[in-house]
Amino acid sequence: MRKSTIKLGFVLLAAFTLVAAACSKSKSGGGGGGTAASTPAATGMCATVDQNGTDLLAAVCRAGVLRVATDPAYPPQSSYDETTGTWQGFDIDVATDIAKRLGVQVKWVTPAWDVITAGHWSGRWDLSVGSMTITAERAQVLDFSTPYYYTPAGIAVQKGSPITSFDQLSGKSIGVCGACTYEYYLERKLDIPGYTPTYVIPQDVKIVTYDTDSTAIQDLVLGRLDAVMSAVPTLQAAIDKGKPIQLLGDPVFYEPLAAAADKSAPEDPTSFIQAVSDIITQMHQDGTLTQLSMKWYKTDLTVNPLG
Amino acid sequence: MTGNQAVVRVENLHKSFGELEVVRGVSMEVHQGEVVVMFGRSGAGKSTVLRCINFLEDPTSGWVEVDGIRLTGGHRTRAKREQIRQLRIRTGMVFQSFNLFPHMTALENVIEGPVTVKGMAPEPAKELGMRLLERVGLADKAEEYPIRLSGGQQQRVAIARALAMEPKVMLFDEPTSALDPELIGEVLAVMRDLAMGGMTMIVVTHEMGFAREVAHRMLFFNDGIILEEGTPKEIFENTRHVETRKFLDAVL
Amino acid sequence: MGAETARPPGLEPRRHPFWDRVEAIGLRIPYTVKLVAVWVALFLVLALAFAGAHFDTAWMRANAWFIIRGVWVTVFIAVVSIIFSIILALLGALGRLSKNPVPYGLAGFYTSFFRGTPLIVQLYLWYLGLAQIGVNLGGVWKTYFVLSAVQAGILGLSLNYGAYMTEIFRAGIQSVPHGQSEAAEALGMTYRQRMRRVVLPQAFRVIVPPTGNEFIAMMKDTALVSLLGTSIAWADPFRRATLLGRADFRSLEALVVAAVMYWVLTGVFSFFQRKLENRLAKGYVRTSGAPAPKDRRPRFLPGSAGGGQGGGGMMVEIPEPDTGREAPPG
Numbered sequence: 001m002r003k004s005t006i007k008l009g010f011v012l013l014a015a016f017t018l019v020a021a022a023c024s025k026s027k028s029g030g031g032g033g034g035t036a037a038s039t040p041a042a043t044g045m046c047a048t049v050d051q052n053g054t055d056l057l058a059a060v061c062r063a064g065v066l067r068v069a070t071d072p073a074y075p076p077q078s079s080y081d082e083t084t085g086t087w088q089g090f091d092i093d094v095a096t097d098i099a100k101r102l103g104v105q106v107k108w109v110t111p112a113w114d115v116i117t118a119g120h121w122s123g124r125w126d127l128s129v130g131s132m133t134i135t136a137e138r139a140q141v142l143d144f145s146t147p148y149y150y151t152p153a154g155i156a157v158q159k160g161s162p163i164t165s166f167d168q169l170s171g172k173s174i175g176v177c178g179a180c181t182y183e184y185y186l187e188r189k190l191d192i193p194g195y196t197p198t199y200v201i202p203q204d205v206k207i208v209t210y211d212t213d214s215t216a217i218q219d220l221v222l223g224r225l226d227a228v229m230s231a232v233p234t235l236q237a238a239i240d241k242g243k244p245i246q247l248l249g250d251p252v253f254y255e256p257l258a259a260a261a262d263k264s265a266p267e268d269p270t271s272f273i274q275a276v277s278d279i280i281t282q283m284h285q286d287g288t289l290t291q292l293s294m295k296w297y298k299t300d301l302t303v304n305p306l307g
Numbered sequence: 308m309t310g311n312q313a314v315v316r317v318e319n320l321h322k323s324f325g326e327l328e329v330v331r332g333v334s335m336e337v338h339q340g341e342v343v344v345m346f347g348r349s350g351a352g353k354s355t356v357l358r359c360i361n362f363l364e365d366p367t368s369g370w371v372e373v374d375g376i377r378l379t380g381g382h383r384t385r386a387k388r389e390q391i392r393q394l395r396i397r398t399g400m401v402f403q404s405f406n407l408f409p410h411m412t413a414l415e416n417v418i419e420g421p422v423t424v425k426g427m428a429p430e431p432a433k434e435l436g437m438r439l440l441e442r443v444g445l446a447d448k449a450e451e452y453p454i455r456l457s458g459g460q461q462q463r464v465a466i467a468r469a470l471a472m473e474p475k476v477m478l479f480d481e482p483t484s485a486l487d488p489e490l491i492g493e494v495l496a497v498m499r500d501l502a503m504g505g506m507t508m509i510v511v512t513h514e515m516g517f518a519r520e521v522a523h524r525m526l527f528f529n530d531g532i533i534l535e536e537g538t539p540k541e542i543f544e545n546t547r548h549v550e551t552r553k554f555l556d557a558v559l
Numbered sequence: 560m561g562a563e564t565a566r567p568p569g570l571e572p573r574r575h576p577f578w579d580r581v582e583a584i585g586l587r588i589p590y591t592v593k594l595v596a597v598w599v600a601l602f603l604v605l606a607l608a609f610a611g612a613h614f615d616t617a618w619m620r621a622n623a624w625f626i627i628r629g630v631w632v633t634v635f636i637a638v639v640s641i642i643f644s645i646i647l648a649l650l651g652a653l654g655r656l657s658k659n660p661v662p663y664g665l666a667g668f669y670t671s672f673f674r675g676t677p678l679i680v681q682l683y684l685w686y687l688g689l690a691q692i693g694v695n696l697g698g699v700w701k702t703y704f705v706l707s708a709v710q711a712g713i714l715g716l717s718l719n720y721g722a723y724m725t726e727i728f729r730a731g732i733q734s735v736p737h738g739q740s741e742a743a744e745a746l747g748m749t750y751r752q753r754m755r756r757v758v759l760p761q762a763f764r765v766i767v768p769p770t771g772n773e774f775i776a777m778m779k780d781t782a783l784v785s786l787l788g789t790s791i792a793w794a795d796p797f798r799r800a801t802l803l804g805r806a807d808f809r810s811l812e813a814l815v816v817a818a819v820m821y822w823v824l825t826g827v828f829s830f831f832q833r834k835l836e837n838r839l840a841k842g843y844v845r846t847s848g849a850p851a852p853k854d855r856r857p858r859f860l861p862g863s864a865g866g867g868q869g870g871g872g873m874m875v876e877i878p879e880p881d882t883g884r885e886a887p888p889g
Contacts, residue, residue: 110788110791122701400745424746
């Protein structure tokens with residue numbers, strides 16, 4: 001009967017899709033696009049770790065895999081090249097190196113940014129290496145490592161804009177990514193431990209929030225905004241891609257960017273983030289970070305501008 | 308064969324729909340091989356009594372007995388639902404609006420009961436179905452869907468469907484009322500044939516000609532009770548009640 | 560016609576010579592040509608808008624394949640979710656039709672909650688909320704409650720659409736004439752047999768068109784799953800478009816490509832849905848003889864209601880929510 005063949009078709013389709021799902025399923029927050037192989041050079045730090053421990057460091061070493069949250073579309077910090085199927089960027093290289101020095105493989109995970117900054121990762125991934133600014137608020141839910149670089153935050157306006165100084169921004173609209181430090185800076189609520197920013201932007205600017213810097217920059221180009229505030233490397237990347245915008249003045253503050261672990265992780269992350277911090281300090285000392293910074297930013301952003 | 312066995316017994320049946328009491332104390336007995344015709348005005352309660360017999364309606368009070376299974380109305384527990392089901396397996400019903408299953412062919416309609424309810428194997432069921440369709444004169448329409456059959460043909464298939472369950476009694480609820488006049492005859496012919504074969508039948512109908520020819524007993528319903536009962540000869544020629552006469556005059 | 564008596568105002572025959580001329584010319588053009596012309600005109604309008612926006616078409620061509628490739632994720636999530644939704648909708652409908660307060664109450668709560676809260680909120684509840692419960696409970700709960708984005712998406716879509724489709728299924732079941740149930744009961748069928756053999760097969764025909772629409776709508780709602788943060792391997796066209804658009808500051812071009820992809824996808828499934836509806840129409844429509852002379856609509860163009868309504872004769876009354884367009888007069 002015709003009807004039963006239709007039914008059979010549906011059942012087969014369902015069975016097929018379920019099987020396909022089971023084969024490619026992954027329980028972590030979305031699964032990784034691919035693992036970056038790390039050549040096990042010298043014995044990593046995991047060699048000295050008690051693998052039977054109950055803390056996060058032991059768990060990572062036992063698993064032999066470091067799950068890192070990263071943004072698939074945030075060049076030059078992190079991006080996914082679909083033609084080669086590889087991950088590229090400053091953050092990518094830093095995280096890969098951290099994993100290598102630990103002695104484990106890297107697995108990339110791509111959750112939404114606000115999910116990362118909110119903490120409570122439910123054990124879906126171990127570490128965030130995503131150019132995250134250390135703020136007091138975030139420190140309530142995340143454990144930060146030593147900063148691995150410092151990025152200047154700056155303002156951009158349209159090319160040929162009549163605005164040539166910060167005072168002229170009074171009453172104008174500025175676009176920022178939501179829940180970013182730039183938003184807090186404009187609201188004069190920026191709370192970076194150990195750093196008091198000087199507020200040079202007029203308080204009466206109209207703050208417009210976006211899901212991401214890129215959308216804000218596109219609106220600036222369209223003329224819906226008078227200015228955008230973001231990380232200088234991001235603004236520079238837009239300029240390099242031909243967007244008709246220009247930087248306005250000097251950077252307004254410097255943000256320390258660090259790796260982060262989840263305070264409420266199922267396994268205690270204290271020793272883990274300490275190990276990561278030690279590795280980052282090492283990377284500062286042996287020049288690795290400077291090298292990577294020069295590669296991706298053509299300038300050394302890893303030196304603490306505050307001394 | 309014990310010809311005097313009561314296949315169906317109804318005792319002091321009452322049925323109310325909300326405030327309205329439609330059946331107000333009906334008692335009757337139908338014996339094996341009997342053809343009983345229930346007639347009367349619309350709303351007199353005859354269809355309701357018929358539908359109480361196989362519990363498509365739930366009696367407000369009184370009891371119904373079919374083939375030894377005696378049940379009253381009221382809350383249907385799981386056990387009672389099964390008893391009702393057993394009772395229904397022993398009755399066959401033919402509806403005014405045929406109610407054939409439109410997504411099945413005529414043959415599939417007929418064998419649906421034996422296969423699904425009695426667990427009969429498909430092959431013997433098909434043989435049974437074809438025999439029954441032949442009996443009602445529709446063997447050549449076995450693979451047709453109801454939509455392609457005339458009303459009279461559909462009703463004959465419905466009769467075959469009910470017969471497939473080999474019931475102890477056949478219940479007919481105004482089987483020809485929804486048919487065009489020229490199609491009534493073929494259905495009545497099948498019913499007459501059934502009666503001649505000794506089937507126990509309870510028929511609600513306005514077809515007085517059929518009643519006169521085929522019925523053993525006729526029950527006149529008026530206002531929720533059986534006002535008069537008797538053989539067709541008695542009813543037509545020696546009518547006792549004025550209401551009965553009035554009705555017969557109006558219909559004939 | 561009639562004597563030249565004075566007529567009250569308003570009864571004067573209205574004359575519109577211009578429109579009469581237009582209609583006369585229109586009558587000579589075949590229906591198909593007119594229909595195609597409408598679509599062509601609309602596409603021309605779109606093309607003009609497209610040209611006016613000055614899209615970076617080179618970028619679009621270079622990246623279109625990457626964006627389009629994600630369509631298998633859309634189909635996969637939608638198919639799996641609709642299957643679960645159908646099961647939930649059937650249970651929900653039977654619950655809403657039940658006289659037993661337990662299933663009735665359960666089904667009522669289910670439909671109320673999942674229709675009353677936004678889908679995106681529900682998705683986050685499954686992805687974040689459930690995970691948090693799992694972590695707090697620890698042990699095996701942690702393994703099963705911390706879902707991936709795709710798993711949370713399927714769960715959320717299934718529950719959400721199941722609630723909406725409960726009404727569709729309920730209406731479909733109730734559309735089967737009561738006499739059918741009675742005939743089945745009179746044969747001695749149990750509730751389950753009655754449903755399976757008689758009621759649901761007939762309800763099926765009424766349920767399929769709106770269910771098909773739900774499936775097509777769901778395919779677009781799957782885009783919300785990417786907001787939970789799917790991996791590259793499981794990125795659908797919307798996610799791919801937002802990622803590429805963000806990286807290259809070409810969000811609009813990327814999203815236009817994704818939009819076209821979804822449009823084509825829904826078009827393909829609409830076509831298959833119409834075929835299924837026509838196949839289900841057997842047993843309800845006389846197929847003998849040619850189609851009624853008025854029904855000149857061609858069967859192969861998008862948007863035209865499929866055949867299956869041709870022929871005179873008896874037809875069971877079935878409500879046709881979307882495809883029940885009448886044949887054009889004349």
